[in-house]
Amino acid sequence: MSKMESSSSPFLTPLQTPLSKSSPKPSKKSLVASFMEATTSRTPSFKEDTYFLTHLKPSEKKSLQELKEKLKASHGGVESMWGVSLLSGDEKADVILLKFLRARDFRVQDALQMLVKCLEWRKEFKADNIVEEDLGVKELEGVVAYMNGYDKQGHPVCYNAYGVFRDKEMYDKTFGDDVKLEKFLRWRVQVLERGIKMLHFKPGGINSIIQVTDLKDMPKRELRVASNHILSLFQDNYPEMVARKIFINVPWYFSVLYSVFSPFLTQRTKSKFVISKEGNVTETLYKFIRPENIPVQYGGLSRLGDSENSPSKPASEFTVKGGEKVNIQIEGIEAGATISWDIVVGGWELEYCAEFVPIAEGSYTIAVEKPRKMAAAEEAVHNSYTSKEAGKLVLSVDNIASRKRKVAAYRYVVRKSTSSTLT
Template sequence: MVENKFVAAFTPAEVEAVKKLKEALPDIVKNALPSTTEEAAAIPDLWNVKLDKDSKDERLDVILVKFLRARNLQMDAATKMLTDTLAWRREFKIDALMNETFDESIFSSVGYLHKSDKNGRPVCYNFYGDLDQNKVFGDVQRFIRWRVKLMEEGVELIDFVNIDSMVQVHDYKGASMFGRTANAKAATQEIIKIMQDNYPEFLAVKFFVNVPWWGSKIFKLLRPVLPEATFKKFVVCSNDELTTTLTQYIAEENLPTVYQTGKSRAVQSTGQTEEKKTPKTSMILKEATAFSREPTATTDADVAAAVKEEPTKTTTTEATQTPTATADAPIVEPVQAPSTTADAPVAEPVQAPSAATADTPVTESAQATPSKATVSTVDDDDDDLKIDQVEPANDKADSKTSA
């Protein structure tokens, strides 16, 4: 008898696909993790779930279906994705990464996990403005390891029983169209690829807040090339309804103080000072789709054209308003992020992860949708869009509290 609610929601096609992928696990592990005879005797795990083909643990089915959905239930493609992910995790030394420490004075203002939404899903906040790019991206690999660790910490909060995804909030306040350093661009590109390739279907809903007018134009340009499932995971918040929209998904007391009514600064649970954040522009679109199922083919020229079309007098509020989310729009990630999703410098993570397809039931991770939230026809992205091609300001880093 199926007890896991996510497994119970599988379609017949997904049930069969998961069964086949599970049977292939011994070969997948063997190809991904060449080992000695002694090592081969031990069954590896992924996100604390054993990759055992004979396992009755339904959490394994929930994880496997993520890879299948990310590849539209195509067995060969899903097998390759899982194989590559396992190989990447060993090469990246994920286990050792979780014991590494990073300078909070640099990264606490870039992104952090803070409490959960009304469905118990972890929420990751990502900021794209007022960043000191030389400090944040001066060492590209250091940034990438910090961002992957943040994603892994978020996944650790997912039990694959009650929740199977996370929420992403991307804040672009103070982001600039120009000025990204070469290191910032390189880091963004690499983290987006990592999230798309290795964290499928982890985005429930992705919120875009404090989006400038040019970001809105880019969203509009990219809307036609986004998969519908990914698009439904995006919620673009107009400036005058930011808190109202967020609190439809996240209890106000669970929001960072910067988003609580009448508050702009406060001390987070870690005791660090939280200050108003400014998002990093150039990563908006790409980061936005880091967890999405399909990469987009939008070019930098397309993005530039979209920005050029925007009238110079358009206000931020006007530009960020979008239509109300549909009833089946997921609650975020990413979603989507993507979403997924993850999830760019602060991706998400993320995605990244994607939403359920037309023949796949929408699980709890992608159900609720706000009455006033805007998921727009105007523009949205999940985890790896080209917004990343627009550039963030090289401003002072603000210290933000991580949680």
């Protein structure tokens, strides 16, 4: 029984309606679909490093020791990065040094050169204190780039969306000259540094983040300069800091965009890519991130303003097949109790309603939310109801008119009149 269930568990009741037996006409693959297949076939799946020394090959252990010796010889003073002394010899230092070695295929001299340049850049850029800076870009916070929740393995997740820059006034305000571009780059580094502060730097721990990039309405031509700067900064100074790069709302021209960036990307970086075209966003994200940690605009239950100091209440996932109606029945609600719930279906385009069904014989069913068609762009439903008598709440999602399977999630909390809580 999950934490969200009461003593009387909710259950799903699928109501099947037969679909037409006619087969869809074959169609040519889109450019995006062909590109996605080609990328998948030629790019091996990324395997994250554990950073346990016992998992290293003898040659890799030797490279790590050589890097320590060379760093000490060239930088006799105490060098630190992300609050970790690189010459301390402890496991946190090993994790960071292994990131630079991994980024350079354990070529010691190349890793040392990359590390030294990164240390110099951090001093010049004042990266160690950037998290505390007020850069005066409040309009970008929570919109263009932001940390939000964790994936199923515990990696912090950073979301990126540049569609707002289709607005020329917004674009000019952010990238209009070199000074504005520099401020934007500092802010983008600031967001990444916030995510890095959430990492463990420990063997077997969480040592990297997840990047989700929304390509919807992204003005690719105008943002090329800024994108190249960001890519260069991150690749040069944040090696192995990203466990997976998930691209969502991928447009038809992604293959062109990819061809521009591809020469600057290592094969290891390409192996981290997950590509999801429009219409598959929620289903893709559910594979890696729990619904309560996914922003509502992407089919999740996480809203800006949710408490950052406590974990999100767990949600239950379910699927709604094409031609199916699903009822979620939450039983055991006492008189005077208040039930609050969230429910979302990825790419809605189906009918939703909520009813309260009293237990008492002769009582009438109450329409808490009347049946209504939910558009694709609608966010999660959040509502509450205080019962006057004992009964159950029934949430219904009707996908009978569609052939498409949809992923969905819900959660609820019941508060008795005595203020005790069932979850």
